[in-house]
Every structure is written in C-alpha cells, then in structure tokens.
Amino acid sequence: MALYRNGSFVTDDPWRILGADEPVPPAGPVALPKARFLAEREALVGRNAPLGVVIEAGEGLDGLEDDIHRLSLIVLTFPKYTDGRSYSTARILRERFSYRGELRATGNVLRDQLRFMVRCGFDALEIVHEGTIAALKEGRIKLVSLHYQPASRDEDIPPIAGGRPWRRSSAGLL
C-alpha cells in the first residue's frame, strides 16, 4: 500500500485509521468509522489531536453535518471501482460544506480513475494496486486532461481562454 498525496508518494502518514473495536490511543491523529465517531463524539472532540472519519460508500454524510468543519481527514471508500458514490460525496464535502481538510480515497483505487477522483476533490489516494503505484512513480499515466464541466478543484486550475465558461486543463493536477 502507498499513499499518494498532492502529487507525490509520502511515507510519513501521521494518521491512525482505527477499526470498530481498536482502542483510541491517548495522543496523535486518529480516524474512526463514521458510526463509531458519532457514538464516541463527545470524548473524541475533547481529545487534543486532529480527528478524522472513514465514510463507507453509501453511508452518506447524514449526522456529520455539524462536525465536518472540525475534521482534518475524511476517508471515502471505493469498495469496487465501479461504485461511484464516493465521487458525489467528495464533491458535496468540498463544494457544499467547504471542507478543506485532507480527502482520501481508499479501496479499489485504480489508475484509470485517478483524475476523476482528483477532480472531485480528493487530494490523497491510498493505492494498493501495484501496477497503479508503478505507473504513477514512472509517470506513465495517460489520462484525458481537458474538461468540459466544472468540478471541485477548478480554483486550482485557471480556465482556458476562448469563451467557454468551464473548459479547463488539469494536466498538472495528478
């Protein structure tokens, strides 16, 4: 597994992603499953360390609305890469809740979907697939870089001159 964040692989991931039963350590950033986060919310918020939540595809944001601003990491899952729900959740987080923390994709994260993920607002990709890791390292990713529609990262990429409202190139965004 490798973590690709904002354009490069990183080895210093400070986050501990906890399961349903793992004890919360006394210090350090932790991310918990959504249900557990909501159940243990009071204790977690009192902890003096960055907080994160793991949201399974299909779980949605219900119940988290008031906490999004205090989160530093949100992990959205792709159980299969053909399950596209987390793309919508990502855009809602970025565009509606103005979430500015780390947005991490995990699960079936494959090279042919990377740019879609980045454009929907993911800035960190947890990659298991060896071919995808190698292709990213070697700069072999060939993906269409031009876009016809607005999405979540448009402030990072200036519009192309020439009249059309939304056309963009995100060639530098991966």
Added chain:
Amino acid sequence: MYRYDEFDRQFVAERVEEFRDQVARRLSGELTEDEFRPLRLMNGVYLQLHAYMLRIAIPYGTLNGRKLRRLAHIARRYDRGFGHFTTRQNLQFNWIRLEDVPDILAELAEVEMHAIQTSGNCIRNVSADHFAGAAADEVADPRVYAEILRQWSSLHPEFTFLPRKFKIAVVASPADRAAIQVHDIGLQVKRNEAGELGFAVWVGGGLGRTPMIGRKVRDFLPEAELLSYCEAILRVYNLHGRRDNKYKARLKILVHEAGVDEIARDIEAEYEAIRARGALAMPQEEIARIRAYFAPPAFAQLPARSSVFEAAKADSRSFALFAERNVAPHKVPGYGIVTISLKAIGAPPGDATAEQMELVADLAERYSFDEVRVSHEQNLVLPHVRLDDIPAVHAALAEANLATPNAGLVTDIIACPGLDYCALANARSIPVAQRIARRFADIERQKQIGDLKIKISGCINACGHHHVGHIGILGVDRKGEEFYQITLGGSGDETCSIGEIVGKGFSSEEVVDAVETIIETYLGLRQGPEETFLAVFRRVGEAPFREALYADA
C-alpha cells in the same frame, strides 16, 4: 452542425491515446478482462458472440457527408463493408478486431467523431428529434441543448460510474419523435407565457425488463438552469440508485420504489444547493455560441408548390408512393424532409453498406446542405431537400435500393441485432423482421394498413423497443427453442404507452401468421382508413385480438 475547435480536437485526441494505452495493457495481460470491461465499454467496445462490436457516437443523430464517408471507409477497411444504425442514433460495427480499435478511433477523431460513452454505466450519447431544424412544429432547435448536454456529460468526473446506464433525449416540439418518455431524462424544449425558452422535464422512463414511462417533475425549467437541474438528477441517482442488482439499478426503479414525489423533492433540494453555488448556470453568451453552430442553412425563397415535384408524382407511381410516405413537411416553403428507409424488404433493419453510405453522403452534399440524420427508427434522413430536387434524389436512392416507400408502415420495423450477433439475446430478431417484411411486401397492402410500428427485441433487455411498438415482439428462449411473445398497444410518442402482453408466445414458425392475424383483426375493426391500428387498439382493447389469436386454443 457543431464543429470542433482546438479544445475539442485535443480532448478527443487525448481520449484516443488513453484508450490506446488501455488496449495495450489488455493485450499485454496487465489488465484482466474483468478490469478492462468497464474501460472498453466507456469507449463503446463490446464483446459479442463472434467478435468485438464498436459503437460509434452520432451525437443527436447528426452527420455530414465527410463523417458518413469516413464511416463507410471504416466499414470497408475494418469490418465487412457495412454498419448498423441503432435506435439511439448511433452506428455499430459488428466485426471489429480489438487491436484495430485505437486506429479506428484515431480515424474518427479526424472527422470530429468518437465512441465516448456509447456504452457503460455512464451518461450515454444524447439523442434528439431527427427532424430537428427542419420540422414545422418545433419551437427551437433541440440539438443546441443536446450539444450542451453532450459537452457537460463528456468524461464527467462524478458520473462515470453510475449504478447503470443513463440516457437523455431532447425534443422541441409537441410531437415526440425521440421517445423522450422512455429515457432516464426526457426534455421537451418549450416556451412559457412570457415567451422564454425552457424545458418540461421527465425522469425515470426506460424499457428493458421493467418498462416504465417517465414521470414529469418540471413543467417549465428555465433554459439557463438545464445543467444545474440535470446535475441534481444525476447526483440523486448516483447516490441513491440501487447497486445491489443490475436489473434494478436504473433510475426508473429508484423513482418507482421511492415514489416520484420523494425523488422530485430530493432533486429539487439538490438543485437548490447546486444553484446556490452558481457554477453551472448557463451564460447566455455560451448558449448563443452553441446556437450559432445550428443556425439554419441559407434556404432559398421558393414557392410552396413545386411543379417538378407534382409532375413527378403524376408521372411515376413509385415516386408518388415515396412522396406520400417518405417526404415530410418542412418548415420552409418549397423544401421537404426526406426519409431514406433502411428497411428494404428482406434486408436487416438499420443496416447500410459502405456504398450506400457514400451515396447518401453525396446526396446530402449536393441536395441537403450537407446534412444527414439518423433516426431512432433506424432510418436516415435528408433534412433539407428542395421539392424540385426530390425526384432526382429519389432516382439516385432507388438505384441503391434505398427508396423503399415504407416510412412508418408495417415493414418499417425496428429490430435489435438479436441472436445473430448479440451475446445477450435469447432469440433471433432480424430474420423475423425479414419474414414479416416479405409477408407484407405488397406496398398497396401496406398503405391500406396505414401507420403501424412493429418493434422486435431478441431478449428482455428490449433494445428493439418492443414495449413501445404498436405491435411488439419479444424473443424468448423456451427450452432451447426460440419463442416470441407479442405485446399490443405500445407507443413511444407523446401519447407514450407500454404494450400489453396479449397471451402465450408463438414459435418462430407461427409468429408471422400471428402478426397477420392481428392486422387482419384490426382491418376488420376499424371504422375507416383514417383510424390507425393504435387508435383502434385504444378504443377496443386487446380482447378482440386475443380472441382472434387464440380462437382455436
């Protein structure tokens, strides 16, 4: 016609290279077939019974001579010299080698064409009225909005892995020639009382194994809000559409299970949130920029009546028949809309040879301001022909077996590729269509029967739209034998209805006789030649047809 600028050209070129890379990884074994399938489907590549099939997008069914000639060239060079026009205004090649696909896509890109999103669980090619820009009853050219939707939906980052495929159709007249109510989103361009343009919006229509008519969720959506509203519909569907069962994954099931009121509320809430952000409001300059591409051609001022046209009708019985059935009124006096039937008696519906494509390209350039349309009924259309020129066009078409005067008649049959090609099919469709056409080949008999739409699907997925056929035929497998179930009273127009199953199925031997029995029953019941099959069915119901079909049972 829309023309690519540098941005569009680079977009399609990058897409070709992306797919070339994906094919190379598949051929090298780096990608398994399972991993490759959704990628190839996104580019219109299916694995069929005998070979790969490539489905090429013809946005809203609009072609010109250059594009059609390139399709002919691809048919000849990479396939077996013909192609198949589909019910969603696309073109399929059925005998393609996977390793050739990147080169074919590169050849298409040169003429501003592609195969993006002609398959897969994404927003498919947007279809529109094939008479757009020519029909007397339209309030605007629906292709302007179809093109805006095409651009917005192309490689949309959020909506590329939907629960299931997603189809949008646009018309701009009260008469629905694009079957919008059996699409996931159906749009009818209209004007409100203040004269402003906007849309009536239907959602959740579809055929397949659970046919449903779309539900109207907006009577008037302002023009500038089109994309905000469509994005809202897609987001609600992407988040809430079922993913546990591919046969229950279309938007129609979500609308049906949750109820249209709840879905409409969800859409409106999402729409308000998207609108508040403002990112998708269509600037008037952008609408105007796209509209300029669809400006009417330089029509001549002509008398409404053409003496050449009238004389040809008087002189030639075959031309008179053609003029009666295959020429529709044009909004400009002195012009007509010519339907080129791809339903010659005994031919596979919707097929055209490379030579036929080239002839139509020639005729379009010479006589129809270089425009050709593909209809969802699997015919071609020359939308803007001077009445004075139609006799010459007819003569040229007749030479190529393209002048069958059967538009809208009993032999103008829609049929899916069926078991002759398709891996999903349970039964053959094309041979049944051919046998029905031969039974009713006599044009006088066809005219006597009048408007009648027969639609044939080779399996429950309903690619031949049998649910909305006046007479629908569905092929099923019964213990290894092909059987055909008949539905009656379906319609895909503005009076949309789903056909009713009339009774037990018929064997391949029996099915043509059954169709004839239905038609004879209709002829006996009608109150006059002007009462169509559909009108009679709606008046009397299925009982008399059932009695006639199963009298001996």
